[in-house]
């Protein structure tokens with residue numbers, strides 16, 4: 494059995510990008526391996542968050558994990574801020590990271606673009622992410638394509654630590670869906686769909702009402718042609734919608750092309766909305782029940798205890814090897 498770890502930032506409402514790129518795989522992997530899934534609330538504060546919104550978004554993300562099918566008896570579900578070893582190893586990893594490595598990170602460049610001032614935490618965030626993974630000596634990291642570069646840094650840091658202080662950390666591997674590892678925005682297919690986008694029309698939230706989903710899809714940008722064809726080079730927008738369709742309808746891209754041959758984008762977009770609604774509605778129903786019952790607090794308490802047990806042991810070993818007085 495392998496160790497699996499991943500997390501989502503509580504920086505907004507989870508989107509179907511998060512669902513396709515990562516959460517669906519969490520649900521699958523919980524049956525196969527020892528899994529740790531957290532809400533990375535300490536990463537969320539690398540951009541400013543209103544306290545009430547942060548609290549709500551964090552509980553929302555954890556409840557959505559469970560509503561989407563994560564079972565707290567199979568996987569450990571917890572909040573990053575509940576296990577202080579993350580912050581401690583995060584600092585240690587920051588000291589092992591070179592400035593140049595962080596300067597190369599495309600996510601930092603994207604998120605800092607056009608801003609007058611940017612917090613130092615947004616810059617050093619990849620070192621904390623490395624700590625998140627290494628604390629559990631995780632083998633498999635289910636993430637979207639945008640996290641590839643951060644995962645590469647994690648491997649470099651693990652190697653650096655192992656070389657200096659003796660072989661200890663496992664080399665983590667990314668685990669991504671073949672189609673949909675990078676779902677693009679509905680309003681601009683050159684940008685990835687992101688829950689923190691200021692334009693709600695750019696993403697479909699996992700808690701969006703059916704009519705909102707229908708409206709967002711009818712407004713989704715497409716090219717001026719009418720052929721439903723998977724061609725990410727020349728038909729980025731339609732190809733993106735096809736990737737989404739493929740996941741929600743569990744159909745291959747070829748089957749989708751055949752189904753809409755000669756019909757234009759209208760029927761395709763309408764059906765896509767209904768496919769998404771059909772999958773999200775039961776999740777939304779369970780979500781409401783979970784929030785109403787308050788059970789998520791018990792899940793997170795149990796998860797924090799389980800996670801801390803593993804994380805604290807790793808931290809202790811790291812400190813011992815580095816020469817801290819214990």
Ligand code: ATP
Pocket residue numbers: 499500501502503504505508510511512513514515635636637638639640673674675676677685686687688689690
């Ligand atoms: P933010 O805008 O705050 O960074 P986000 O939507 O990028 O939010 P994260 O919390 O950063 O979400 O990432 C959670 C997980 O979802 C990660 O595994 C990430 O790779 C994956 N993910 C994020 N966006 C997409 C996307 N557009 N397509 C596929 N996977 C995605």
Ligand code: MG
Pocket residue numbers: 687
């Ligand atoms: Mg992100």
